[in-house]
Amino acid sequence: MLEKIIIGNKIINKNSPVFVIAEIGLNHNGKLEIAKKLIEAAKESGADAVKFQVYETENLINEGSDAFKIFKDLELNYEELKIIKEIADENQITFFATPFSFKSVDILEKLNVPFYKVASMDINYYEFIKHIAEMKKPIILSTGMATIGEIEKAVNTIVKTGNEDIAILHCISKYPPDYSEINIKMITKLSNIFSEYQIGFSDHTLDNTMAIIARTLGATIFEKHFTIDKNLPGPDHKISATPEEFILYKESLINVDKALNFIAKERGDTVISQFARRSLVANIDIPKGTKITKDMIKVIRPGDGIAPEYLPIFIGKEAKKDIKKNQKIDLTMI
Numbered sequence: 001m002l003e004k005i006i007i008g009n010k011i012i013n014k015n016s017p018v019f020v021i022a023e024i025g026l027n028h029n030g031k032l033e034i035a036k037k038l039i040e041a042a043k044e045s046g047a048d049a050v051k052f053q054v055y056e057t058e059n060l061i062n063e064g065s066d067a068f069k070i071f072k073d074l075e076l077n078y079e080e081l082k083i084i085k086e087i088a089d090e091n092q093i094t095f096f097a098t099p100f101s102f103k104s105v106d107i108l109e110k111l112n113v114p115f116y117k118v119a120s121m122d123i124n125y126y127e128f129i130k131h132i133a134e135m136k137k138p139i140i141l142s143t144g145m146a147t148i149g150e151i152e153k154a155v156n157t158i159v160k161t162g163n164e165d166i167a168i169l170h171c172i173s174k175y176p177p178d179y180s181e182i183n184i185k186m187i188t189k190l191s192n193i194f195s196e197y198q199i200g201f202s203d204h205t206l207d208n209t210m211a212i213i214a215r216t217l218g219a220t221i222f223e224k225h226f227t228i229d230k231n232l233p234g235p236d237h238k239i240s241a242t243p244e245e246f247i248l249y250k251e252s253l254i255n256v257d258k259a260l261n262f263i264a265k266e267r268g269d270t271v272i273s274q275f276a277r278r279s280l281v282a283n284i285d286i287p288k289g290t291k292i293t294k295d296m297i298k299v300i301r302p303g304d305g306i307a308p309e310y311l312p313i314f315i316g317k318e319a320k321k322d323i324k325k326n327q328k329i330d331l332t333m334i
Contacts (some may be wrong), residue, residue, distance in 0.1 A: 003195075004016075005198045006138060007221070018215060018257060020046065022051070027232070029074065032083055043092070045247050046250035047093060049093060049096060051097075056075065056100075060101065081097075089233065096117065102219070109135060118154070120143060126153065126331055137165070139165070142169045148189075170239055176205050179210070182205070187219050200214075201214040201219045201222050202222075215260075230242060277302070278303055279299070281300075282296065285323070292318070293315065294311070
């Protein structure tokens with residue numbers, strides 16, 4: 001059982017920091033200048049990676065479709081993608097992409113991407129998944145619209161190639177989905193069924209709520225649409241996070257980690273508790289040989305001495321030494 005995945009230069013497991021992907025997708029609007037701004041903004045906003053989409057429109061959409069021209073105008077060729085990857089490298093942020101054809105995989109191999117994303121729409125395109133898996137690189141598998149059986153078959157298709165570097169993202173293929181449609185408990189279900197793989201969340205919501213819940217349920221990889229301006233033309237800008245929103249998104253997940261780490265520690269608030277809690281202190285001068293009574297001890301702040309719960313141990317015991325008023329009581333004194 002792997003129980004981890006290496007994405008770019010980062011090892012991701014249950015104890016690692018959250019890994020957040022800025023889904024640029026089509027938000028470059030076919031312009032390298034916008035792509036550059038998006039990559040730079042994603043880096044500044046705390047993204048760990050930027051994801052694009054690579055396709056030939058003819059191999060993705062029927063030419064008679066209303067969407068054909070939209071996608072054709074946003075199609076990136078090899079030379080453009082090469083420049084985009086160089087920009088990402090210069091900004092020290094990982095570049096990768098979702099391929100939508102066999103040719104797209106070949107292009108991404110020429111660019112030496114460190115890992116791949118399989119889109120929800122291709123979860124049952126097993127021949128294509130097999131081809132991607134044969135590149136022997138980690139695969140992030142998105143599961144929108146998929147049944148558990150389809151997810152299992154996709155995972156088995158990858159594993160049969162000898163590739164076991166898999167992460168599975170819970171996803172709702174709606175932009176944006178209603179809270180009632182999120183089915184966020186699927187994070188737990190996927191974690192139980194596919195316990196040897198990392199589970200993540202492809203987040204199409206408009207705020208941080210579901211991501212926070214997903215992180216508490218054990219999600220380790222997050223994907224969020226990203227834009228520099230919601231008013232730019234294009235199909236995805238309005239449902240994408242701005243740099244300011246993305247920063248808050250990442251900060252929210254980091255804060256979840258802090259809280260979960262607090263639970264994991266024996267005590268995470270030791271400094272505060274030393275002041276806020278109480279200790280046992282002599283209420284009067286207690287001469288050596290005196291039998292200690294309850295009224296001889298007061299229970300006051302700070303809490304850096306014997307805790308109040310141990311008061312009964314001292315009652316009725318004889319003082320072995322002189323104890324001064326306001327002196328902290330300890331076991332050497334009885």
